[in-house]
Amino acid sequence: DQQVKQNSPSLSVQEGRISILNCDYTNSMFDYFLWYKKYPAEGPTFLISISSIKDKNEDGRFTVFLNKSAKHLSLHIVPSQPGDSAVYFCAASVGNYGQNFVFGPGTRLSVLP
Amino acid sequence: NAGVTQTPKFRVLKTGQSMTLLCAQDMNHEYMYWYRQDPGMGLRLIHYSVGEGTTAKGEVPDGYNVSRLKKQNFLLGLESAAPSQTSVYFCASSRGAGSGYTFGSGTRLTVV
Numbered sequence: 001d002q003q004v005k006q007n008s009p010s011l012s013v014q015e016g017r018i019s020i021l022n023c024d025y026t027n028s029m030f031d032y033f034l035w036y037k038k039y040p041a042e043g044p045t046f047l048i049s050i051s052s053i054k055d056k057n058e059d060g061r062f063t064v065f066l067n068k069s070a071k072h073l074s075l076h077i078v079p080s081q082p083g084d085s086a087v088y089f090c091a092a093s094v095g096n097y098g099q100n101f102v103f104g105p106g107t108r109l110s111v112l113p
Numbered sequence: 114n115a116g117v118t119q120t121p122k123f124r125v126l127k128t129g130q131s132m133t134l135l136c137a138q139d140m141n142h143e144y145m146y147w148y149r150q151d152p153g154m155g156l157r158l159i160h161y162s163v164g165e166g167t168t169a170k171g172e173v174p175d176g177y178n179v180s181r182l183k184k185q186n187f188l189l190g191l192e193s194a195a196p197s198q199t200s201v202y203f204c205a206s207s208r209g210a211g212s213g214y215t216f217g218s219g220t221r222l223t224v225v
Contacts, residue, residue: 004155034213043117043203043216044156089155101214102172103148103155 003027004092006104013111019077021107023090026071030092034101035064035075038087047088048075080111115139119204119217126194126224134189134220136204144207145187146171146214147179149200156203162187163209194224 005024013019023033031052036044050057050064050073057064063076077084090104117138126132136145143164148156158171162181176198178190187206191198201221205214 002155006155009153036214036216041218043205043218044214045216046213049213091156101158103157105153105155 002105003030004090004102004104006088006090006107008107009105010108010110013080013109015082015111015113016079019075019080019084019109019111021075021077021088021090021109023073023075023104024071025073025092027092027094027102028071029094030071030102032093032095033064033066033073034091035062036089036091036103037084038089038106044089077109080109082111082113085109085111117204117206117215117217119202119220121220122218123221124223126191126222128194128196128224130194131190131192132194132222133191134202134204134222136187136189136206136217138185138187138204138206138215140206140208140215141184142206142215143184143209144212145181146205146207147177147187147189148203148205149173150203150219151200159189159202194222196224198222199224 034049035047038044066073087106089106091101093101120135146161147159160179162168165184168179180188204217
């Protein structure tokens with residue numbers, strides 16, 4: 001059973017609007033979360049992280065929200081741009097020791113011009 | 114600055130053949146990892162290394178071996194390839210605890 005779930009395989013959003021990508025996890029011990037972005041034929045690249053001591057982290061157009069009670073996090077992209085079209089992976093770990101991240105299956109975001 | 118380089122980028126193997134995937138990083142990172150990506154499964158950790166000369170098993174280690182003889186290189190070996198090992202393989206490195214990963218661009222392996 002997957003410990004990190006991204007239940008939407010794909011999402012389409014109009015340019016300039018908000019993109020919301022969701023991630024759910026089952027292991028209540030997870031306390032560190034990351035989002036990665038992946039373009040075709042490239043490796044994933046780190047986007048943003050959040051630890052369980054926070055419920056929100058912002059970096060420019062990207063904001064991650066964490067709801068520990070619901071075991072849910074979301075990535076908001078505002079405003080969405082065509083260059084944001086990619087696959088987004090959510091990852092979680094117990095502690096941040098660098099070797100035990102569990103990745104979700106990914107959500108493909110398409111931002112339409 | 115090359116970051117993480119994986120070779121080869123593509124490979125087709127016959128069942129039972131062996132091969133080695135090479136990962137090289139030029140960032141002096143301590144930690145290195147091998148993941149596989151399969152449709153609907155996300156990235157799953159095969160093996161990892163927390164320093165030169167050390168390796169450890171990840172979530173899906175069976176059928177694979179690894180070596181980290183030099184800090185900058187992490188090799189993934191398939192001794193007897195099986196069709197179930199058809200996948201895209203990603204190598205990554207990190208400075209260690211508290212650091213995000215830098216990924217290579219992947220190796221697409223098909224076992225027929």
